[in-house]
Amino acid sequence: MSFRFPDVGVEREFAQSIGRTDAAPRTDREALYETLTRSENRYLVRQLCFVFNVQGMETYILEPSDSHSYGLLAEEAIRSNPKTTDLDVVIGRRGPLSAPEACNGLTLPTVRLAQLYSFDRDELVHSIQRPDSVAEEGFEATAKEVLDRVLRMTDNTGAMPQHRAMNYLAVRYPVIYQQTFRKHADNASLTSIEVQRSDVSENRTVMDAIFTYMDRATFLTTKYGVRADVHNMFPFVVSPLSPV
Known part of the structure:
Protein backbone atom coordinates (compact mmCIF):
# COMPACT_ATOMS: atom_id res chain seq x y z
CA MET A 1 0.00 0.00 0.00
CA SER A 2 1.19 3.51 -0.74
CA PHE A 3 -0.09 7.06 -1.07
CA ARG A 4 0.09 9.97 -3.49
CA PHE A 5 -0.34 13.70 -3.16
CA PRO A 6 -3.32 14.78 -5.28
CA ASP A 7 -1.66 18.08 -6.19
CA VAL A 8 1.44 20.17 -5.55
CA GLY A 9 -0.35 22.31 -2.96
CA VAL A 10 -0.92 19.34 -0.65
CA GLU A 11 2.65 18.19 -1.21
CA ARG A 12 4.05 21.60 -0.19
CA GLU A 13 1.79 21.78 2.86
CA PHE A 14 3.06 18.37 3.88
CA ALA A 15 6.68 19.49 3.47
CA GLN A 16 5.99 22.47 5.72
CA SER A 17 4.47 20.17 8.35
CA ILE A 18 7.64 18.07 8.39
CA GLY A 19 9.66 21.26 8.71
CA ARG A 20 7.79 22.13 11.89
CA THR A 21 8.71 18.74 13.38
CA ASP A 22 12.03 17.90 15.00
CA ALA A 23 12.77 14.90 12.76
CA ALA A 24 16.45 14.42 13.60
CA PRO A 25 17.90 11.79 13.55
CA ARG A 26 15.00 9.87 12.03
CA THR A 27 15.05 8.40 8.55
CA ASP A 28 12.88 9.99 5.86
CA ARG A 29 10.35 7.19 6.27
CA GLU A 30 10.22 7.59 10.04
CA ALA A 31 9.77 11.36 9.71
CA LEU A 32 6.99 10.80 7.19
CA TYR A 33 5.24 8.33 9.48
CA GLU A 34 5.47 10.55 12.54
CA THR A 35 4.15 13.59 10.68
CA LEU A 36 1.11 11.88 9.18
CA THR A 37 0.14 10.01 12.34
CA ARG A 38 0.04 13.15 14.48
CA SER A 39 -3.53 14.15 15.34
CA GLU A 40 -2.91 17.79 14.38
CA ASN A 41 -2.01 16.65 10.87
CA ARG A 42 -5.13 14.59 10.30
CA TYR A 43 -6.38 17.31 7.95
CA LEU A 44 -3.47 16.42 5.66
CA VAL A 45 -4.25 12.71 5.77
CA ARG A 46 -7.77 13.47 4.51
CA GLN A 47 -6.26 15.03 1.38
CA LEU A 48 -4.05 12.10 0.42
CA CYS A 49 -4.77 9.48 -2.22
CA PHE A 50 -4.23 5.95 -0.86
CA VAL A 51 -3.27 3.28 -3.39
CA PHE A 52 -3.56 -0.47 -2.87
CA ASN A 53 -0.87 -2.47 -4.67
CA VAL A 54 -1.17 -6.10 -5.76
CA GLN A 55 2.09 -7.90 -6.58
CA GLY A 56 3.80 -4.53 -6.96
CA MET A 57 1.17 -3.09 -9.31
CA GLU A 58 -1.08 -0.14 -8.43
CA THR A 59 -4.53 -1.76 -8.49
CA TYR A 60 -7.10 0.18 -6.45
CA ILE A 61 -7.61 3.60 -4.94
CA LEU A 62 -8.96 3.26 -1.40
CA GLU A 63 -11.76 5.52 -0.21
CA PRO A 64 -12.04 5.74 3.60
CA SER A 65 -15.56 5.23 4.91
CA ASP A 66 -15.16 7.18 8.18
CA SER A 67 -12.67 9.21 10.21
CA HIS A 68 -11.26 6.07 11.85
CA SER A 69 -10.33 4.71 8.41
CA TYR A 70 -8.09 7.69 7.75
CA GLY A 71 -6.05 6.87 10.85
CA LEU A 72 -5.69 3.23 9.81
CA LEU A 73 -4.57 4.18 6.33
CA ALA A 74 -2.07 6.74 7.58
CA GLU A 75 -0.43 4.15 9.83
CA GLU A 76 -0.46 1.23 7.40
CA ALA A 77 0.10 2.92 4.03
CA ILE A 78 3.26 4.55 5.28
CA ARG A 79 4.77 2.25 7.93
CA SER A 80 7.78 3.60 9.76
CA ASN A 81 9.86 0.51 8.91
CA PRO A 82 8.44 -1.13 5.76
CA LYS A 83 9.50 -4.64 4.74
CA THR A 84 9.09 -6.64 1.56
CA THR A 85 7.05 -9.18 3.55
CA ASP A 86 4.40 -6.63 4.60
CA LEU A 87 0.84 -7.70 3.77
CA ASP A 88 -2.43 -5.79 3.76
CA VAL A 89 -5.94 -7.22 3.56
CA VAL A 90 -8.63 -4.79 2.42
CA ILE A 91 -12.34 -5.50 2.80
CA GLY A 92 -14.72 -3.17 1.02
CA ARG A 93 -16.96 -2.56 -1.97
CA ARG A 94 -15.52 -1.97 -5.40
CA GLY A 95 -16.69 1.23 -7.05
CA PRO A 96 -16.18 3.12 -10.32
CA LEU A 97 -12.92 4.46 -11.70
CA SER A 98 -11.48 7.39 -9.81
CA ALA A 99 -11.44 10.87 -11.30
CA PRO A 100 -7.96 11.82 -12.61
CA GLU A 101 -7.78 14.88 -10.35
CA ALA A 102 -8.35 12.78 -7.22
CA CYS A 103 -4.93 11.13 -7.40
CA ASN A 104 -2.68 13.38 -9.47
CA GLY A 105 -3.67 11.80 -12.78
CA LEU A 106 -3.83 8.18 -11.60
CA THR A 107 -7.08 6.50 -12.65
CA LEU A 108 -7.95 3.16 -11.03
CA PRO A 109 -11.02 1.33 -9.72
CA THR A 110 -12.01 2.56 -6.27
CA VAL A 111 -12.72 0.49 -3.16
CA ARG A 112 -14.87 1.88 -0.36
CA LEU A 113 -12.96 0.72 2.71
CA ALA A 114 -14.85 -1.24 5.37
CA GLN A 115 -11.95 -2.95 7.17
CA LEU A 116 -8.18 -3.10 6.92
CA TYR A 117 -5.81 -5.70 8.36
CA SER A 118 -2.07 -5.14 8.15
CA PHE A 119 0.73 -7.48 9.21
CA ASP A 120 3.84 -9.09 7.80
CA ARG A 121 4.17 -12.61 6.43
CA ASP A 122 5.97 -14.00 9.48
CA GLU A 123 3.47 -12.45 11.87
CA LEU A 124 0.56 -14.09 10.04
CA VAL A 125 2.28 -17.47 9.89
CA HIS A 126 3.22 -17.32 13.57
CA SER A 127 -0.42 -16.61 14.51
Whole structure:
Protein backbone atom coordinates (compact mmCIF):
# COMPACT_ATOMS: atom_id res chain seq x y z
CA MET A 1 0.00 0.00 0.00
CA SER A 2 1.19 3.51 -0.74
CA PHE A 3 -0.09 7.06 -1.07
CA ARG A 4 0.09 9.97 -3.49
CA PHE A 5 -0.34 13.70 -3.16
CA PRO A 6 -3.32 14.78 -5.28
CA ASP A 7 -1.66 18.08 -6.19
CA VAL A 8 1.44 20.17 -5.55
CA GLY A 9 -0.35 22.31 -2.96
CA VAL A 10 -0.92 19.34 -0.65
CA GLU A 11 2.65 18.19 -1.21
CA ARG A 12 4.05 21.60 -0.19
CA GLU A 13 1.79 21.78 2.86
CA PHE A 14 3.06 18.37 3.88
CA ALA A 15 6.68 19.49 3.47
CA GLN A 16 5.99 22.47 5.72
CA SER A 17 4.47 20.17 8.35
CA ILE A 18 7.64 18.07 8.39
CA GLY A 19 9.66 21.26 8.71
CA ARG A 20 7.79 22.13 11.89
CA THR A 21 8.71 18.74 13.38
CA ASP A 22 12.03 17.90 15.00
CA ALA A 23 12.77 14.90 12.76
CA ALA A 24 16.45 14.42 13.60
CA PRO A 25 17.90 11.79 13.55
CA ARG A 26 15.00 9.87 12.03
CA THR A 27 15.05 8.40 8.55
CA ASP A 28 12.88 9.99 5.86
CA ARG A 29 10.35 7.19 6.27
CA GLU A 30 10.22 7.59 10.04
CA ALA A 31 9.77 11.36 9.71
CA LEU A 32 6.99 10.80 7.19
CA TYR A 33 5.24 8.33 9.48
CA GLU A 34 5.47 10.55 12.54
CA THR A 35 4.15 13.59 10.68
CA LEU A 36 1.11 11.88 9.18
CA THR A 37 0.14 10.01 12.34
CA ARG A 38 0.04 13.15 14.48
CA SER A 39 -3.53 14.15 15.34
CA GLU A 40 -2.91 17.79 14.38
CA ASN A 41 -2.01 16.65 10.87
CA ARG A 42 -5.13 14.59 10.30
CA TYR A 43 -6.38 17.31 7.95
CA LEU A 44 -3.47 16.42 5.66
CA VAL A 45 -4.25 12.71 5.77
CA ARG A 46 -7.77 13.47 4.51
CA GLN A 47 -6.26 15.03 1.38
CA LEU A 48 -4.05 12.10 0.42
CA CYS A 49 -4.77 9.48 -2.22
CA PHE A 50 -4.23 5.95 -0.86
CA VAL A 51 -3.27 3.28 -3.39
CA PHE A 52 -3.56 -0.47 -2.87
CA ASN A 53 -0.87 -2.47 -4.67
CA VAL A 54 -1.17 -6.10 -5.76
CA GLN A 55 2.09 -7.90 -6.58
CA GLY A 56 3.80 -4.53 -6.96
CA MET A 57 1.17 -3.09 -9.31
CA GLU A 58 -1.08 -0.14 -8.43
CA THR A 59 -4.53 -1.76 -8.49
CA TYR A 60 -7.10 0.18 -6.45
CA ILE A 61 -7.61 3.60 -4.94
CA LEU A 62 -8.96 3.26 -1.40
CA GLU A 63 -11.76 5.52 -0.21
CA PRO A 64 -12.04 5.74 3.60
CA SER A 65 -15.56 5.23 4.91
CA ASP A 66 -15.16 7.18 8.18
CA SER A 67 -12.67 9.21 10.21
CA HIS A 68 -11.26 6.07 11.85
CA SER A 69 -10.33 4.71 8.41
CA TYR A 70 -8.09 7.69 7.75
CA GLY A 71 -6.05 6.87 10.85
CA LEU A 72 -5.69 3.23 9.81
CA LEU A 73 -4.57 4.18 6.33
CA ALA A 74 -2.07 6.74 7.58
CA GLU A 75 -0.43 4.15 9.83
CA GLU A 76 -0.46 1.23 7.40
CA ALA A 77 0.10 2.92 4.03
CA ILE A 78 3.26 4.55 5.28
CA ARG A 79 4.77 2.25 7.93
CA SER A 80 7.78 3.60 9.76
CA ASN A 81 9.86 0.51 8.91
CA PRO A 82 8.44 -1.13 5.76
CA LYS A 83 9.50 -4.64 4.74
CA THR A 84 9.09 -6.64 1.56
CA THR A 85 7.05 -9.18 3.55
CA ASP A 86 4.40 -6.63 4.60
CA LEU A 87 0.84 -7.70 3.77
CA ASP A 88 -2.43 -5.79 3.76
CA VAL A 89 -5.94 -7.22 3.56
CA VAL A 90 -8.63 -4.79 2.42
CA ILE A 91 -12.34 -5.50 2.80
CA GLY A 92 -14.72 -3.17 1.02
CA ARG A 93 -16.96 -2.56 -1.97
CA ARG A 94 -15.52 -1.97 -5.40
CA GLY A 95 -16.69 1.23 -7.05
CA PRO A 96 -16.18 3.12 -10.32
CA LEU A 97 -12.92 4.46 -11.70
CA SER A 98 -11.48 7.39 -9.81
CA ALA A 99 -11.44 10.87 -11.30
CA PRO A 100 -7.96 11.82 -12.61
CA GLU A 101 -7.78 14.88 -10.35
CA ALA A 102 -8.35 12.78 -7.22
CA CYS A 103 -4.93 11.13 -7.40
CA ASN A 104 -2.68 13.38 -9.47
CA GLY A 105 -3.67 11.80 -12.78
CA LEU A 106 -3.83 8.18 -11.60
CA THR A 107 -7.08 6.50 -12.65
CA LEU A 108 -7.95 3.16 -11.03
CA PRO A 109 -11.02 1.33 -9.72
CA THR A 110 -12.01 2.56 -6.27
CA VAL A 111 -12.72 0.49 -3.16
CA ARG A 112 -14.87 1.88 -0.36
CA LEU A 113 -12.96 0.72 2.71
CA ALA A 114 -14.85 -1.24 5.37
CA GLN A 115 -11.95 -2.95 7.17
CA LEU A 116 -8.18 -3.10 6.92
CA TYR A 117 -5.81 -5.70 8.36
CA SER A 118 -2.07 -5.14 8.15
CA PHE A 119 0.73 -7.48 9.21
CA ASP A 120 3.84 -9.09 7.80
CA ARG A 121 4.17 -12.61 6.43
CA ASP A 122 5.97 -14.00 9.48
CA GLU A 123 3.47 -12.45 11.87
CA LEU A 124 0.56 -14.09 10.04
CA VAL A 125 2.28 -17.47 9.89
CA HIS A 126 3.22 -17.32 13.57
CA SER A 127 -0.42 -16.61 14.51
CA ILE A 128 -1.76 -19.75 12.80
CA GLN A 129 -2.78 -22.35 15.34
CA ARG A 130 -0.59 -25.42 14.92
CA PRO A 131 -1.53 -28.98 15.91
CA ASP A 132 -0.52 -30.19 19.36
CA SER A 133 2.93 -31.77 19.73
CA VAL A 134 4.09 -30.29 16.42
CA ALA A 135 7.39 -28.42 16.28
CA GLU A 136 6.91 -24.73 15.54
CA GLU A 137 9.70 -24.56 12.98
CA GLY A 138 8.39 -27.41 10.83
CA PHE A 139 4.81 -26.18 10.88
CA GLU A 140 5.74 -22.61 10.00
CA ALA A 141 7.76 -23.82 7.01
CA THR A 142 4.64 -25.54 5.67
CA ALA A 143 2.44 -22.52 6.40
CA LYS A 144 4.82 -20.19 4.57
CA GLU A 145 4.82 -22.47 1.53
CA VAL A 146 1.01 -22.58 1.36
CA LEU A 147 0.67 -18.83 1.90
CA ASP A 148 3.23 -18.07 -0.80
CA ARG A 149 1.31 -20.21 -3.28
CA VAL A 150 -1.85 -18.24 -2.59
CA LEU A 151 -0.03 -14.93 -2.95
CA ARG A 152 1.38 -16.03 -6.30
CA MET A 153 -2.01 -16.93 -7.78
CA THR A 154 -2.21 -15.31 -11.23
CA ASP A 155 -4.13 -12.02 -11.46
CA ASN A 156 -5.36 -12.28 -7.88
CA THR A 157 -6.68 -8.76 -7.38
CA GLY A 158 -9.47 -9.90 -5.09
CA ALA A 159 -12.10 -8.97 -7.67
CA MET A 160 -13.13 -12.49 -8.74
CA PRO A 161 -15.10 -14.87 -6.48
CA GLN A 162 -12.38 -17.52 -6.59
CA HIS A 163 -9.77 -15.01 -5.46
CA ARG A 164 -11.94 -13.67 -2.67
CA ALA A 165 -12.54 -17.21 -1.43
CA MET A 166 -8.87 -18.13 -1.46
CA ASN A 167 -7.75 -14.87 0.15
CA TYR A 168 -10.29 -15.35 2.92
CA LEU A 169 -9.20 -18.94 3.57
CA ALA A 170 -5.52 -17.99 3.60
CA VAL A 171 -6.06 -15.41 6.34
CA ARG A 172 -8.97 -16.77 8.37
CA TYR A 173 -9.02 -20.57 7.98
CA PRO A 174 -6.00 -22.27 9.62
CA VAL A 175 -7.25 -25.77 8.78
CA ILE A 176 -5.74 -25.60 5.28
CA TYR A 177 -2.28 -25.13 6.82
CA GLN A 178 -2.81 -27.85 9.41
CA GLN A 179 -3.98 -30.38 6.81
CA THR A 180 -1.05 -29.63 4.51
CA PHE A 181 1.37 -30.15 7.38
CA ARG A 182 -0.21 -33.54 8.11
CA LYS A 183 0.18 -34.50 4.46
CA HIS A 184 3.82 -33.43 4.47
CA ALA A 185 4.31 -35.63 7.53
CA ASP A 186 2.75 -38.51 5.55
CA ASN A 187 5.27 -37.94 2.73
CA ALA A 188 2.82 -36.23 0.37
CA SER A 189 3.15 -33.00 -1.60
CA LEU A 190 0.59 -30.28 -2.22
CA THR A 191 0.41 -30.35 -6.01
CA SER A 192 -2.41 -27.92 -6.76
CA ILE A 193 -4.99 -25.52 -5.36
CA GLU A 194 -8.10 -25.03 -7.49
CA VAL A 195 -11.10 -22.84 -6.76
CA GLN A 196 -14.37 -23.27 -8.63
CA ARG A 197 -18.00 -22.35 -8.24
CA SER A 198 -19.96 -24.84 -6.18
CA ASP A 199 -22.81 -26.75 -7.80
CA VAL A 200 -24.92 -26.72 -4.63
CA SER A 201 -25.81 -23.04 -4.63
CA GLU A 202 -27.99 -21.23 -7.15
CA ASN A 203 -28.88 -18.05 -5.28
CA ARG A 204 -25.55 -17.28 -3.62
CA THR A 205 -21.92 -17.18 -4.72
CA VAL A 206 -20.36 -20.23 -3.08
CA MET A 207 -16.90 -21.45 -4.03
CA ASP A 208 -15.17 -24.81 -3.57
CA ALA A 209 -11.42 -24.70 -2.86
CA ILE A 210 -9.84 -28.05 -3.75
CA PHE A 211 -6.41 -29.01 -2.39
CA THR A 212 -4.74 -31.92 -4.21
CA TYR A 213 -1.96 -33.91 -2.54
CA MET A 214 0.25 -36.58 -4.15
CA ASP A 215 2.08 -39.32 -2.28
CA ARG A 216 5.80 -38.89 -3.00
CA ALA A 217 6.38 -42.66 -3.11
CA THR A 218 3.28 -44.06 -4.84
CA PHE A 219 2.18 -40.95 -6.80
CA LEU A 220 -1.41 -41.57 -5.71
CA THR A 221 -3.45 -38.40 -5.23
CA THR A 222 -6.01 -37.40 -2.62
CA LYS A 223 -8.19 -34.31 -2.63
CA TYR A 224 -9.67 -32.21 0.15
CA GLY A 225 -12.22 -29.47 -0.32
CA VAL A 226 -13.60 -26.57 1.70
CA ARG A 227 -16.66 -24.56 0.69
CA ALA A 228 -16.82 -20.79 1.26
CA ASP A 229 -19.65 -18.33 0.69
CA VAL A 230 -18.39 -15.06 -0.85
CA HIS A 231 -21.75 -13.64 -1.87
CA ASN A 232 -21.60 -10.70 0.53
CA MET A 233 -18.79 -8.45 1.68
CA PHE A 234 -17.68 -10.77 4.49
CA PRO A 235 -17.03 -14.40 3.40
CA PHE A 236 -17.60 -17.42 5.63
CA VAL A 237 -17.07 -21.18 5.56
CA VAL A 238 -20.13 -23.22 4.55
CA SER A 239 -18.59 -26.71 4.72
CA PRO A 240 -15.29 -27.47 6.48
CA LEU A 241 -12.29 -29.07 4.83
CA SER A 242 -12.94 -32.76 4.14
CA PRO A 243 -12.03 -35.47 1.58
CA VAL A 244 -13.70 -35.17 -1.82
